[in-house]
Amino acid sequence: MINNTSFAKRALKRLTLFLVLGSTAVALLACSGGSRVRKPAELVAVTNQFDLAPVWSTSVGSSESFNFHPAVAGDSVYAASHRGNLAKIDLLTGKKIWEVSVPDRLSIGPGSDGRTTAVVTTKGTVYAYDDTGKPIWNVSVGSEVLTEPVVAGGVVVIRALDNRFIGLDAQTGVRKWSYQRQQAALSLRVGYGMLAIGNEVIVTGFSGGRFGMIAIANGGLVWETPISFPKGFSEIERLNDVTAKPSMDGDIICAVSYQGRVGCGQARTGNLIWFKDYSSYTGTAQSPDLVFSSNEKSHVTAFAVKDGAQAWENSQLTFRDVGEPMAVGKVVLMGDAQGYVHALSQAKGEMLARIRHDSSPITAAPIAVNGLILIQSQGGKLAAYSPK
Structure with missing residues (x-):
């Protein structure tokens, strides 16, 4: 027999949480700050060391507040x-x-x-x-x-x-x-991002600080690995989900959890090589030597893939609500809530270039394909740029 009182309490807790979170994790961050104002950092002056030259642009329609x-x-x-x-x-x-x-x-x-x-x-x-x-x-x-x-x-x-x-x-x-x-x-x-590897498997995160690999042909679980564990006393403090799409370079796969850890391991087995305390809902991007992520304050950090040692941290984008990162060539690209696209040096983290895509948030990671960089904003502008 179902205990209606207990069931109602659990349902109320879940509904309350959803109202706090809204449609994205950003809503939670805004609420958790209380009366504190999350004022976006002013843009620092930058002399572009390369350019993202527009090739074409089109409108596909607004995504509203969705990613x-x-x-x-x-x-x-x-x-x-x-x-x-x-x-x-x-x-x-x-x-x-x-x-x-x-x-x-x-x-x-x-x-x-x-x-x-x-x-x-x-x-x-x-x-x-x-x-x-x-x-x-x-x-x-x-x-x-x-x-x-x-x-x-x-x-x-x-x-x-x-x-x-x-x-x-x-x-x-x-x-x-x-x-x-x-x-x-x-x-x-x-949304919990899914990374497809060929036509065989997907890698994705789960609630409770875990991520795993699932076979595309039959839905079988290939492996599952905890990257972090819930901490704290309140139910919101114990939220610990791997929501963002894991990243992969070669045979190394990396993931990060919200209110948890970032870590890298072997793609074939899921066995972690290292992990350390960190929190992000925008995910990771990788080069052969480094993994990049931004936390809730939009501080961008690079860790060594081999052992997790911090290579650098850039705090120039504080509270600009940067989106999912992408690593390409020698830079890390990410958009922000005001429609800017920032390029940071993979090696040292300094700002190398900036363009204005449009005036709406860019939450989705840029895509590098056939020598082009594709960017879609929430306002619906989809454009291709050529690095010069």
Whole structure:
């Protein structure tokens, strides 16, 4: 028999937490500061040591307050808006190849392998389109989805907010498998990023400070590793989720948890080489020698991949709410809440360049592909830049 009083209390706690968190972890940070004002740091003067020259730009529609990423497959970019606009764009020219209107609003961007492109509505319905933009199937997963689909190996992988992973046949939408995680008592109401490795596996974080690898073909758990453990007394203090997409370079994979730790380990086994106390909800980016992350204050830190020794920390972007980082060449790129894109030296952390993409937040990581840097803002501007 269910204890209705206990059940109601647990439900009230979860509802209260969701109201505190809002749709992103940023809301939690704002609330936790009490009356303290999180004033963004003034931009320091910088003489650009290189330029990100605009190649093309287009509008795909606003993502509102959600964190939309574009997807790249072959020579095409797939991007979407909160209102349900979905477009296939030529990577080199920015010309829209096709554009469709999804029947409902979206809370995340698309996933695509170039043959099947999938989006999920706010009501949990997955819509799939072929390479001409023709709708081929739709199916409900019965839960809200805040994580971009992964389309790989003939499977559309959906991660639902109720901790289910669902594998759908990319051509028919028929369910091939389902993997259910235990629902944590409290967890962040955000998208948990999934990193696809080839057509075989995905790596993703879980609540409770853990991350793991899941087989795309059958949904089997390959390995699971704790990177941190809950600490503190209150339920909010004990929140300890690996929400951001892990990063990978070579055979080393790194991840970071909110109110927990950052660490790196072997991709094949998940065994950690090192970890240290750190907190981030924007994730990690890697070079062969360093892993980069920013904390809730937007202080950007570099750690040595081999042993976790801190290489440098840059605090010039304090409270500018920087987004997900990307490491490319000799720089680390990340956007901020005012639409600026900052380039930091991987070696020393100094500011090397800055551009203004637009005036809306840039929360999604830039994408480096075919010599171009792709950036999508929450305002809907998608642009390609060429490093000069």
